[in-house]
Amino acid sequence: MVLFRQRLGDVLRGRRAELGLTLREVSGVARVSLGYISEIERGQKEASSELLSSLCEALDMPLSDVLRDVADAVALDEAALAAEISSIPARPLAGEVVASAA
Amino acid sequence: MVLFRQRLGDVLRGRRAELGLTLREVSGVARVSLGYISEIERGQKEASSELLSSLCEALDMPLSDVLRDVADAVALDEAALAAEISSIPARPLAGEVVASAA
Numbered sequence: 001m002v003l004f005r006q007r008l009g010d011v012l013r014g015r016r017a018e019l020g021l022t023l024r025e026v027s028g029v030a031r032v033s034l035g036y037i038s039e040i041e042r043g044q045k046e047a048s049s050e051l052l053s054s055l056c057e058a059l060d061m062p063l064s065d066v067l068r069d070v071a072d073a074v075a076l077d078e079a080a081l082a083a084e085i086s087s088i089p090a091r092p093l094a095g096e097v098v099a100s101a102a
Numbered sequence: 103m104v105l106f107r108q109r110l111g112d113v114l115r116g117r118r119a120e121l122g123l124t125l126r127e128v129s130g131v132a133r134v135s136l137g138y139i140s141e142i143e144r145g146q147k148e149a150s151s152e153l154l155s156s157l158c159e160a161l162d163m164p165l166s167d168v169l170r171d172v173a174d175a176v177a178l179d180e181a182a183l184a185a186e187i188s189s190i191p192a193r194p195l196a197g198e199v200v201a202s203a204a
Contacts, residue, residue: 001152001155002165003151004154004155004169005151046151048148049105049106049107049108049148050103052106053103053104053105053106062176063104063106063176063180064174064176064180065173067169067170067172067176068169068170068173070169071166071167071169071170071173072166074164074169078164078165078166
């Protein structure tokens with residue numbers, strides 16, 4: 001199952017790294033506890049919509065851009081999952097097994 | 103403040119309407135209570151990532167597509183908010199007031 005919070009965490013952490021900010025700095029600007037931001041970045045906690053907007057502001061990135069980046073990452077997950085499912089070999093039918101054994 | 107859950111609710115409700123499904127039908131397929139889905143559609147409750155994935159599956163819409171539609175709606179909100187802020191007349195400086203009164 002593709003989970004929104006995991007890809008959201010990746011995008012938020014990536015943006016913070018891009019800006020060269022520490023968790024402590026983002027925590028101070030967004031007024032969110034350092035531990036909570038860390039859990040969100042690791043995809044372990046859901047961010048409320050209010051918190052997500054605060055984080056976007058602290059990271060100077062519009063929420064719409066964050067969501068587009070998350071959508072792109074999720075689309076890759078979905079494609080990988082679909083490829084994985086289609087690569088599982090189909091079980092041979094009982095008739096085929098008998099035929100090859102003959 | 104632009105809130106993710108409000109635009110997410112709009113997109114999910116729009117997709118359900120597009121498919122002509124009732125809340126009860128989606129509730130049955132997604133195995134989520136009818137009241138909870140209704141609150142999510144109205145932007146009153148946050149959906150967990152697991153629940154969001156179940157709803158997307160029940161609505162036969164990839165999560166990535168849902169997120170892109172939400173990103174588009176949020177971008178419109180952001181543009182409207184920016185236009186609103188820029189249309190607020192700047193308060194005249196003290197010096198200008200004195201000059202116009204003279």
